Amino acid sequence: MAVIKPFKAIRPTEDKVGFVASRSYQEYSRRELNAVLDFNPFSFLHIINPGYKYAKNVSGQERFKLVHNRYLEFLEDNIFLKDAQDSLYLYQMRKGSTTFTGLFCGTSVKEYRDDHIKKHENTLQRREELFANYLETVKFNAEPVLMTYADDTTIAGILKKTMQSESEYLFTTRDKITHQLWTISDSKTITALQKAFQKVDSLYIADGHHRSASSNLLAMKAEKKNPNHTGKEPYNYFMSYLLPESEIRIYEFNRMVKDLNQLSKEEFLIRLDEFYRIENQGNIGYKPSKKHHFSMYLDGEFYSLYLRKKVYQFTDALSELDTQILFKTILEPILGIRDLRKDKRIQYGYGKHNVIKMKDEIDKGKFAVGFSLVPITISEIKAIADAGLVMPPKSTYIEPKLRSGLTIYEL
Numbered sequence: 001m002a003v004i005k006p007f008k009a010i011r012p013t014e015d016k017v018g019f020v021a022s023r024s025y026q027e028y029s030r031r032e033l034n035a036v037l038d039f040n041p042f043s044f045l046h047i048i049n050p051g052y053k054y055a056k057n058v059s060g061q062e063r064f065k066l067v068h069n070r071y072l073e074f075l076e077d078n079i080f081l082k083d084a085q086d087s088l089y090l091y092q093m094r095k096g097s098t099t100f101t102g103l104f105c106g107t108s109v110k111e112y113r114d115d116h117i118k119k120h121e122n123t124l125q126r127r128e129e130l131f132a133n134y135l136e137t138v139k140f141n142a143e144p145v146l147m148t149y150a151d152d153t154t155i156a157g158i159l160k161k162t163m164q165s166e167s168e169y170l171f172t173t174r175d176k177i178t179h180q181l182w183t184i185s186d187s188k189t190i191t192a193l194q195k196a197f198q199k200v201d202s203l204y205i206a207d208g209h210h211r212s213a214s215s216n217l218l219a220m221k222a223e224k225k226n227p228n229h230t231g232k233e234p235y236n237y238f239m240s241y242l243l244p245e246s247e248i249r250i251y252e253f254n255r256m257v258k259d260l261n262q263l264s265k266e267e268f269l270i271r272l273d274e275f276y277r278i279e280n281q282g283n284i285g286y287k288p289s290k291k292h293h294f295s296m297y298l299d300g301e302f303y304s305l306y307l308r309k310k311v312y313q314f315t316d317a318l319s320e321l322d323t324q325i326l327f328k329t330i331l332e333p334i335l336g337i338r339d340l341r342k343d344k345r346i347q348y349g350y351g352k353h354n355v356i357k358m359k360d361e362i363d364k365g366k367f368a369v370g371f372s373l374v375p376i377t378i379s380e381i382k383a384i385a386d387a388g389l390v391m392p393p394k395s396t397y398i399e400p401k402l403r404s405g406l407t408i409y410e411l
Helices: 030-039 050-054 060-076 109-113 125-138 153-162 187-198 209-225 265-272 322-331 354-363 378-386
Strands: 010-012 080-082 088-095 098-108 145-149 169-172 178-184 203-207 237-244 249-251 254-257 276-282 293-298 301-307 346-349 369-372 397-399
Touching (some): 050 060, 060 080, 098 109, 125 209, 178 187, 203 237, 203 378, 209 237, 254 322, 265 276, 346 354
Antiparallel strands (some): 088 098, 098 237, 249 397, 293 301, 293 369
16 A cells, blocks of 8 residues: 655745756756856755855755755745645656656655565665754755656546646756646545555655655654654655656666776686676677676677576575676675775766766776676566565666755655
8 A cells, every 4th residue: 555645845936946946966067066056046956055155165964954044045035835735746757758757745654664665775874864864954855755656547547637737837957858747736636646546555666765764764753752743744754756667767887897806807707707608799889688698898898798597596586686696796706896885996887878988987997897787677676675675786777867846845
């Protein structure tokens, strides 16, 4: 059962929404970030970069308090307005032939604790606590957790009917993505969607494991402080964007390693031969075509690596995952990389042209060897989550990447 909650969103006015909505802070180069802050006074980036107003870098609790102050200023200046009714929010992104159509709503921390909201990544306690403290101070949630669910004809039908009405927002951003948002405040439609989601077995976190974990931690802290806790307080929910699994786009990360762990090229290839049938593909860019099949770039040449299945045991959903196979057969035993998060000898790349980028980085001498994989599927993600297992870091690059500041959930 999936619980969804309507809420009174804080939203930009229609005339300013295109200026307010921003990509994730990490996606901006320093030069681009400065340009936005210099020339767009309405950008949500002003809220999450509050020190800009004073030409000062701020961090920690000082930054959190200033974020809250900048948010209040956006409300005072009527850049943001609060909706009068509890609503759900249908939001669509379009670029070329790719469309994402999903729902902004509140999702339950109880569902998260009861594992009806499924995870496939580990979280770091330090980051959980930091973001929980952030949420407690700023008192709003502006970055939704991206979740996916099995395609459902009833839900799809309700959303399709909603899109026949006029949208509240329609704007296009510089990356050529068209954004459209509809407010669903009709009680009958909200109830119909809630009943339809109650028949959905589970929601799966696609992107936002730390945000959901931090929201859960915040709720536990708030409950302890509230002697009149009822379970209906805003802190019992966090904002999510729910998207049918057929619309999720999953891309691969490649892996680049700085050295061969004191092995010569020949010694390294001989060690690989234990687990792989190796074929030299020359210097033309080469990508793998199926599961358990990898591309490797080494010393100016591409190689195809085919897993020898008779010498590798599949024991569970995790052992069948290509990122785990690469870790257990090459990265850990041969290249000596045991901590994929902290070892500075390994880096990750993604993107449409990541094989070319990987080749360039290795040719420049920044890395010794690189590996490309096929993308992991949504079925694999669900199998990992259902089994309570955890993927290796940087197993998936998932789209859509959502804007901040379109809808804000107050805590």
